[in-house]
Amino acid sequence: MIEDSEFQEPGEKIFVSVRIRPLNDKERKSDWECINNDTIIFKNSLPERSMFPAAYTFDRVYDCDCPTKQVYDEGAKHIALSVLNGINSSIFAYGQTSSGKTYTMRGITEYAVADIYDYIEKHKEREFVVKFSAMEIYNEAVRDLLSLDSTPLRLLDDPETIESSAREYAGAENSSILSASVNFVDLAGSERASQTLSAGTRLKEGCHINRSLLTLGTVIRKLSKGRNSHVPYRDSKLTRILQNALGGNARTAIICTMSPDRSHVEQSRNTLSFASCAKEVTTNAQVNLVMSDKALVKQLQRELAKLENEMKSLGSAPVKRDTASLLREKELLIEQMAKEIEELTRQRDLAQSRVENLLLSVREVQMLKSGEYSSNSSEVTNVPCTVDYSNHKDIVTPSVPIANNNNQYDGHPENSEEECHLDGITTKFVEPDPSKGWDKVAQKIDEKFEDNCKEVRCIEFEDSSIEMNEKEKVASLNPENNEGKPTVETNELWIDHVEDGKPATKEAVIKEIEADNLSADPEEEQGKVSLTETELSIEKQEGDDLSSNPKENVEDLRSSHVNKDETCEALKQKVQELQKTIKFLVRYHIMGDSPSLLDAASSASSISRSRSCKAIVTTMPSSPRFEKSQQNETVPTFTEAEKDFIERAKTLSQKLSNSKDDNRNAKMSRCNSQASITSGSTEEQSVKDVDVEETCSEVNFPPRPWKSFASGSKRRTSFSIDFSEGGSDTKTCQEKQIDKNLVPETKTENSQETNHSTKLHSSWPEEFENLQRTIIELWDKCNVPLIHRTYFILLFKGDPSDSVYMEVELRRLSFLKNSMSSLGRNGWKDSPIDTAASR
Numbered sequence: 059m060i061e062d063s064e065f066q067e068p069g070e071k072i073f074v075s076v077r078i079r080p081l082n083d084k085e086r087k088s089d090w091e092c093i094n095n096d097t098i099i100f101k102n103s104l105p106e107r108s109m110f111p112a113a114y115t116f117d118r119v120y121d122c123d124c125p126t127k128q129v130y131d132e133g134a135k136h137i138a139l140s141v142l143n144g145i146n147s148s149i150f151a152y153g154q155t156s157s158g159k160t161y162t163m164r165g166i167t168e169y170a171v172a173d174i175y176d177y178i179e180k181h182k183e184r185e186f187v188v189k190f191s192a193m194e195i196y197n198e199a200v201r202d203l204l205s206l207d208s209t210p211l212r213l214l215d216d217p218e219t220i221e222s223s224a225r226e227y228a229g230a231e232n233s234s235i236l237s238a239s240v241n242f243v244d245l246a247g248s249e250r251a252s253q254t255l256s257a258g259t260r261l262k263e264g265c266h267i268n269r270s271l272l273t274l275g276t277v278i279r280k281l282s283k284g285r286n287s288h289v290p291y292r293d294s295k296l297t298r299i300l301q302n303a304l305g306g307n308a309r310t311a312i313i314c315t316m317s318p319d320r321s322h323v324e325q326s327r328n329t330l331s332f333a334s335c336a337k338e339v340t341t342n343a344q345v346n347l348v349m350s351d352k353a354l355v356k357q358l359q360r361e362l363a364k365l366e367n368e369m370k371s372l373g374s375a376p377v378k379r380d381t382a383s384l385l386r387e388k389e390l391l392i393e394q395m396a397k398e399i400e401e402l403t404r405q406r407d408l409a410q411s412r413v414e415n416l417l418l419s420v421r422e423v424q425m426l427k428s429g430e431y432s433s434n435s436s437e438v439t440n441v442p443c444t445v446d447y448s449n450h451k452d453i454v455t456p457s458v459p460i461a462n463n464n465n466q467y468d469g470h471p472e473n474s475e476e477e478c479h480l481d482g483i484t485t486k487f488v489e490p491d492p493s494k495g496w497d498k499v500a501q502k503i504d505e506k507f508e509d510n511c512k513e514v515r516c517i518e519f520e521d522s523s524i525e526m527n528e529k530e531k532v533a534s535l536n537p538e539n540n541e542g543k544p545t546v547e548t549n550e551l552w553i554d555h556v557e558d559g560k561p562a563t564k565e566a567v568i569k570e571i572e573a574d575n576l577s578a579d580p581e582e583e584q585g586k587v588s589l590t591e592t593e594l595s596i597e598k599q600e601g602d603d604l605s606s607n608p609k610e611n612v613e614d615l616r617s618s619h620v621n622k623d624e625t626c627e628a629l630k631q632k633v634q635e636l637q638k639t640i641k642f643l644v645r646y647h648i649m650g651d652s653p654s655l656l657d658a659a660s661s662a663s664s665i666s667r668s669r670s671c672k673a674i675v676t677t678m679p680s681s682p683r684f685e686k687s688q689q690n691e692t693v694p695t696f697t698e699a700e701k702d703f704i705e706r707a708k709t710l711s712q713k714l715s716n717s718k719d720d721n722r723n724a725k726m727s728r729c730n731s732q733a734s735i736t737s738g739s740t741e742e743q744s745v746k747d748v749d750v751e752e753t754c755s756e757v758n759f760p761p762r763p764w765k766s767f768a769s770g771s772k773r774r775t776s777f778s779i780d781f782s783e784g785g786s787d788t789k790t791c792q793e794k795q796i797d798k799n800l801v802p803e804t805k806t807e808n809s810q811e812t813n814h815s816t817k818l819h820s821s822w823p824e825e826f827e828n829l830q831r832t833i834i835e836l837w838d839k840c841n842v843p844l845i846h847r848t849y850f851i852l853l854f855k856g857d858p859s860d861s862v863y864m865e866v867e868l869r870r871l872s873f874l875k876n877s878m879s880s881l882g883r884n885g886w887k888d889s890p891i892d893t894a895a896s897r
């Protein structure tokens with residue numbers, strides 16, 4: 059390797075040196091002086107040249123007495139010998155004509171070649187290939203100076219044409235080849251063409267020279283300012299050949315020669331300006347390493363071995379394949395699990411929906427069972443309820459706690475609302491069985507009065523009750539089931555069926571009633587109504603056809619009950635219609651316009667009479683003797699209790715009347731009802747929904763405690779109602795009616811009935827109105843439920859045949875009023891008797 063390794067640094071500047079030739083014989087004085095190795099000054103201080111700089115600094119400056127050897131050694135050798143290290147190098151001589159360029163470059167080239175060969179000689183371990191070429195660029199034509207052919211050379215981009223390469227033999231192991239070239243360039247004179255004062259061929263020569271030099275100057279300036287801009291290398295063949303030497307992969311040294319004579323001062327200054335620019339140019343010299351064939355083969359073999367190892371590594375990748383297959387298995391497993399989850403989710407949803415459906419079905423079944431139970435139960439309609447319209451609370455409570463029965467009702471309002479709720483399909487009835495409490499009461503009654511065989515039937519709207527009553531009726535025909543005591547389970551109130559002073563059994567009464575019904579004409583026997591509920595229902599439906607066979611009717615009812623769905627539907631519709639009507643009536647009732655009830659009832663003409671309407675086929679229990687005792691005090695047939703009852707009845711009637719007058723417009727309270735009086739501690743409850751209240755407020759009528767009153771009286775009580783007398787008496791119409799009902803018959807039964815029938819026929823419309831008015835008043839006094847009133851009004855609209863039922867209702871209400879008085883006096887606190895008015 060060459061010793062001057064300091065020149066191997068990349069990005070070095072062009073080495074610029076200035077050499078002043080000595081004065082020749084024609085030149086007298088030099089104005090330039092090298093003050094040191096790198097600075098040259100212009101000594102002449104002419105005023106016209108004062109604008110130019112006086113000193114120039116370069117890498118090296120050589121004065122006129124400096125030998126070429128020094129110029130080479132200090133400013134060219136290290137560049138020239140770079141080629142031995144594989145670095146291209148170039149050495150220029152730039153200056154005006156006769157400034158000593160050729161003189162300098164000849165010496166430089168000789169020294170360089172000598173040094174190169176000396177180096178080659180000294181480095182036997184290396185193999186060098188030295189190529190040498192010499193060419194001339196004249197008028198943009200390149201000519202090979204070593205060839206005899208003067209044909210200009212074609213300028214190619216192959217650098218071998220002009221390079222002088224040197225290879226370094228680095229032995230077998232290091233077979234790298236260094237290839238570099240060193241250029242020695244002797245440029246033409248840099249003076250301007252105008253200054254040449256030539257013309258013709260000289261001018262052309264000067265132009266080309268100037269072109270090459272101008273392009274060289276431009277390239278140097280461009281390179282000195284940076285490489286970002288375009289460098290016009292191809293503008294001249296000189297710059298094209300020296301492209302690498304000028305800012306490329308080469309080390310470059312420029313030796314600027316100048317004449318010291320004052321006459322050449324301008325050219326000298328231009329040369330110095332060019333030199334100043336050139337020293338700013340940076341080149342990027344690098345070692346040009348060329349691989350040998352062996353080295354290339356070995357390198358390729360190493361690469362091949364490396365690739366083979368990689369192939370082996372790739373071939374030994376079963377683990378990766380296993381991992382991939384494992385991943386695929388996992389993915390499949392995940393997919394299967396996802397499907398299973400989806401399937402399980404679907405099954406879960408399906409199961410949930412099934413459970414919900416089952417629960418819904420169970421509820422429906424329970425509801426149906428509850429409805430059936432209520433419908434089929436013999437305890438229907440025995441729902442004692444206390445209703446206070448003034449409070450409009452949502453609770454319905456049995457007014458009288460029922461004691462001493464298996465299904466005791468504790469009087470707690472819990473579930474009362476629910477039990478009284480009308481679901482729109484079937485009516486729910488409140489448990490427990492009030493009739494059992496009634497049994498106890500009945501027992502007391504029987505023990506006390508020994509007779510009670512009258513039955514009061516109330517209007518109902520439940521078809522189910524028809525069936526139940528029919529069952530009960532059939533059951534009641536069995537002496538074993540009804541032996542010895544009247545029952546309220548049949549919804550019938552046995553009121554005074556006595557015959558010839560003997561208490562009539564229920565069986566006997568029913569038989570009697572049935573027998574009477576077979577031949578009875580209501581218009582002919584209004585005074586001795588003895589229709590069964592079944593007959594009455596059918597009669598009302600079929601237009602007073604009392605000739606129908608009651609047994610057939612019973613069968614019809616039973617068969618109709620079989621058609622349960624139809625019945626339920628009919629009930630549902632009926633309940634809905636009734637609810638509408640009831641609301642309408644309640645609104646009018648609250649407004650205190652009682653007579654409008656009739657209008658409302660008339661407007662609701664579409665509502666038909668209930669088939670389950672029960673006729674009260676009774677006579678007033680004590681009316682004959684009771685009335686007789688009032689009218690004829692000489693008859694000492696009343697006991698003290700009876701007298702007291704009469705007094706209490708009057709008092710209570712008056713109280714009720716007053717209470718009604720006070721509260722009628724605002725309330726429909728039952729606080730003064732019999733039940734409330736007797737129970738004493740019963741908490742008043744109310745319902746908000748009138749429908750619910752009315753549906754639930756069906757109670758049995760209590761047995762009458764005065765069966766002894768009937769002792770000795772007639773078996774049947776004929777109605778003797780003459781409202782023509784009304785209005786003139788000081789008593790209320792209701793009281794008159796009661797009195798009339800209580801008047802004992804002194805005439806023969808047949809004649810009474812005939813007269814009564816005649817009266818009814820003659821003055822029936824007026825009597826009907828009077829009866830209605832009286833009944834309405836008694837309703838208020840007895841706190842009869844609105845549902846009962848509604849039905850009654852809807853069913854009986856003035857038809858002559860209605861007189862029977864009107865009378866029955868009148869008698870029933872009279873009895874109720876008296877019963878309330880009696881119960882209030884006797885204080886049946888333990889009685890399960892609910893308000894009798896509820897029936």
Ligand SMILES: Nc1ncnc2c1ncn2[C@@H]1O[C@H](COP(=O)(O)OP(=O)(O)OP(=O)(O)O)[C@@H](O)[C@H]1O
Pocket residue numbers: 078079080122153154155156157158159160161162246247
């Ligand atoms: N340093 C020097 N010492 C002695 N003589 C010199 C020196 N430099 C140049 N000369 C002489 O100056 C003359 C002109 O020199 P040279 O021919 O080298 O100039 P040039 O620049 O090459 O001219 P051209 O441009 O015409 O080729 C020559 O006779 C040469 O001997």
